[in-house]
Amino acid sequence: MFSYENFKITAYKLLSVVHEQNNPAHRSLPPVEQQLWKNLWKLKTLPKIRHFLLRVLSGAIAVKERLRSRNLGTDTTCKTCGQGPETVCHLLFTCPAAVEACKIAQIPPPRGGFSPNSTFLNLHYLVACTKKRNAELGNFKTFPWILWNLWKSRNSLVFENSRSSDFSCVTKSVEEANIWFQVNNDTCVPSHDIAQPLPLSDHWVRPPMGLLKCNIGSAWDHLWGLIGTGWLLRDRQGTPINHSRRAFSESTSRREADLNSLLWAVESMVNMRLKNVILEASSIELREALLEPHQYPELKSLIERILLLFSRLDSWSLIHVQGSRNRVATAIAVSVITDVRTQSYVATGGPSWLSHTILSEAQAV
Incomplete structure (x- = not known):
């Protein structure tokens, strides 16, 4: 009998096979990386956001630094802040806009701050925090929506020259997260909404x-x-x-x-x-x-x-x-x-x- 759970497992395995075929050098991922891929695939969020996070982990989103590596532009400056090269880690974790969004959302960074170079470490930290007890959770379960809306805000700025505030990004993320959890009969009650x-x-x-x-x-x-x-x-x-x-x-x-x-x-x-x-x-x-x-x-x-x-x-x-x-x-x-x-x-x-x-x-x- 067909079941959605079986479909999810099969889809994950298929994604893993495609990833290995396209990346021969990474056919044998360390167990901790394999576990993060699995955790992201099972993350409680919209399917499109799960796929986005998997692309973030694999470095497959079109930030300026990645586009330049493919000879699709020379300027790598982050348009959001103008203070550094637009890498995946910079845009979603260390850009002043991303830092401010986490601050507004009451999502504390790791003790030493988010890594400027490793999306693996950053996502591993956020996913691990979602597994904590509710008393320690804060707004961590909203992080997929926050990263997604940071990316959408960046695209609006780059392609439409439309800038939205960090506050707007967070409130929209919290609202969308609450709607999703309510519809899916789950519990996500951030302490600051x-x-x-x-x-x-x-x-x-x-x-x-x-x-x-x-x-x-x-x-x-x-x-x-x-x-x-x-x-x-x-x-x-x-x-x-x-x-x-x-x-x-x-x-x-x-x-x-x-x-x-x-x-x-x-x-x-x-x-x-x-x-x-x-x-x-x-x-x-x-x-x-x-x-x-x-x-x-x-x-x-x-x-x-x-x-x-x-x-x-x-x-x-x-x-x-x-x-x-x-x-x-x-x-x-x-x-x-x-x-x-x-x-x-x-x-x-x-x-x-x-x-x-x-x-x-x-x-x-």
Whole structure:
């Protein structure tokens, strides 16, 4: 009987035979290299990314240094950074863009740093880290998507002269990884996520064990530039721990208003010495600004302040949800605009005038 597992094994053996035929000098690979090839073939990721990583290991991607060896160009300078020759190791592991991407994704390099010359050592380290227990895992399981998107970003820059930010590369990678693991009924919950896909639910969902959830609301009066911000922090049982309302002035856009709301919420979590928090917001403008910050240079300093505050939390996620899952926080924010409640505060528990909604959401989970 045909089975997908048998097909995968057969395909791997076929790939090994082709590799040996094309590389006579490497017909007898050391056991550790053979094991890495097998591990890459079994890696939990998209098939196209697995094939990409196998090509990376064999040096078969068209970086400038490899093209020059085939007399297809003379300039080997990395266009991404302009600081060194574009080799496979440089582009994916030691280029400042790759280093920054790993930093944002919370993927620590080996103790001595990634090798500038050996893709084998670099991939061996990353694959080995994916086998660690979840407590030690961090975002390592997202590394295939990060390398893939670094390669795609490089190609967009070379062929379309379109440059994307390191932050955008990582957030896109994390989001794609989470979607893949959810669809394949696997577990990959990176400790630091931005703009994850929303779970399929039309009401507030309790956080996992050991985590708190902070819902963030935002409202903006375009005539007066007034921003209304509200957040509500709840535990796993849906019991409100703290809530806040704050007014800001002189905002020129809805996107700026939503970023200020997020800034206030994260700043509050840090000041309250909370370390493990899930944040939820229903702003499309906020999601766009975080996924593509280079599109909004006027908001660069605001986004950088938010990211700096995020770095002070141990474990966090920022999830985009539909409005029905964010009703209480949004109502607090809207009250600043509609009822001119401009007094800012942080208080224990939830707002009394929304107690019925808070209770009904807690009972629904």
